[in-house]
Amino acid sequence: MNIYQQIEAEIKAASNIVITAHKSADGDSIGSSLGLLYFIEKLRKKAVVCHPDKAPDFLNWLDTSSILLMEENPEEVTTQMQKADLIFCLDYNATNRVGPEMQALLEAATCKKIMIDHHLNPEEFPTITVSETTASSTSQLIVDLIEESGHLELLDEKIGTPLYLGILTDTGSFRFNSVKPRTHEVLGKILAAGVEHHLIHEKLSDNNTETRLRLQGYAMSEKLEILYDYNVAIISLSKEELAKYQYKKGDTDSLANLVLSIKGMKAAIVFTERDGIMKISFRSKGAENPVNVLAKEHFNGGGHANASGGMSDLTVDETLEKLKGLIPEYFTK
Incomplete structure (x- = not known):
């Protein structure tokens, strides 16, 4: 019995299944959660998806109405987590990735836990761990689960659509070096499913708002700083600047990749002032320019070598100066 068959057996044995994913929802966390939910339902079992917070507006075309949110309905999420006899931990490798409220519930739960994830250095809290750091996305691993458990015939348009979305967004529309031959094999199976x-x-692409484009235009024209000695670009946005352009969650998600598209750029760093802290997005090109170490060692973050996140409790100006001071340590001229 392979590990995916073990997971299928756990699904069939469970009565109260909860699917969780990390805070600050993205295409892969939403896509893998919904894809797994629909697969479990095809196995004639029930599950509940519990997330820390709401998906960005640009993902609203997906039916996310079934997802319970800790930020909106903490009582119901608490009830579901406490009565669960099986909890899936998707697209995160540490309990603190779900936020403090859900982290407490997750760590208090004595039921079996299954991690399916592709990030480095997973914690050892789950009962079963699928940690494939070479996989393009967690959504790709859900397709592996469906196939390797012997149920590829159940993969259909409903299951495949959010999984395709997850792979698409986590690979930067298939441009990151995380895309391997297996990624395209999985995509072929999804397309074959309709x-x-x-x-x-x-x-995903044709849903920009006027305010989102104006914010991005302002960021690029007024806030972009390029350290040409290292070919690293930085954008910083204060809460006042975000408010001026009626910021909504997800409006700055593509900025780092947009900056990285500048000819010759090795890395792009975008940080925004939200919820009293600076939320930082790191992106880079090539194995010789990793950003996950910088994020981990100085900004309480981490992630993939070329795509990581972090945070800072300093002011906007202090965070900017700290970043500028660290760039020479992590990037060569």
Whole structure:
């Protein structure tokens, strides 16, 4: 019995299944959660998805109405977590990634826990761990679960659509070096299941708001700083600047990749002042320019070598100066 068959057996034996994912929802956390939910339902079992917070507006075309949110309905999430006899931990490798409220519930739960994730250095809290750091996304691993447990025939458009979305967004539209031959094999199986990939691209890309574009234009024209000696670019946005352009969650998600598209750039760092802290997005190109170590050692973060996150409790100006001072240590001229 392979590990995915073990997971299938746990699903069939469970009565109260909860699917969790990390705080600050993204395409992969939403896609893998919904894909797994629909697969479990195809196995004639029930599950509940419990997330820390709401998905960004640009993912609203997906049906996320079934997802219970800790930030909106803490009583119901608490009830579901406490009565669970099986908890899935998707797209995160440490309990603190779900936020303090859900972290307490997760760590207090005595039921079996299954991690399915592709980030480095997973903690050892789960009962079963699938940690494939070479996988493009957690959504790809859900397809592996469906196939390797012997249920590829259950993969259909409903299951495949959020999984395609997860792979698409976590690979930067298939441009990151995390894309391997297996990624395209999985995509082929999803398309064969009836997923209309062109519609997903349209729904994901053609939904900009005027305020989002104006914010991004302001960030690029007024806040972009390029350290040409190291080919590293930084954008900082204060809470006042975000408010001026009626910021909504997800409005700055593409900024780092946009900056990284500047010819010759090795890395892009974007940070925004939200919820009393600076939330930082690190992106880079090539194995010789990792950003996860910088994020981990100085900004309480981490992630993939070329795509990581972090945070700072300093002011905007102090965070900017700290970053500028660290760039020479982590990037060569």
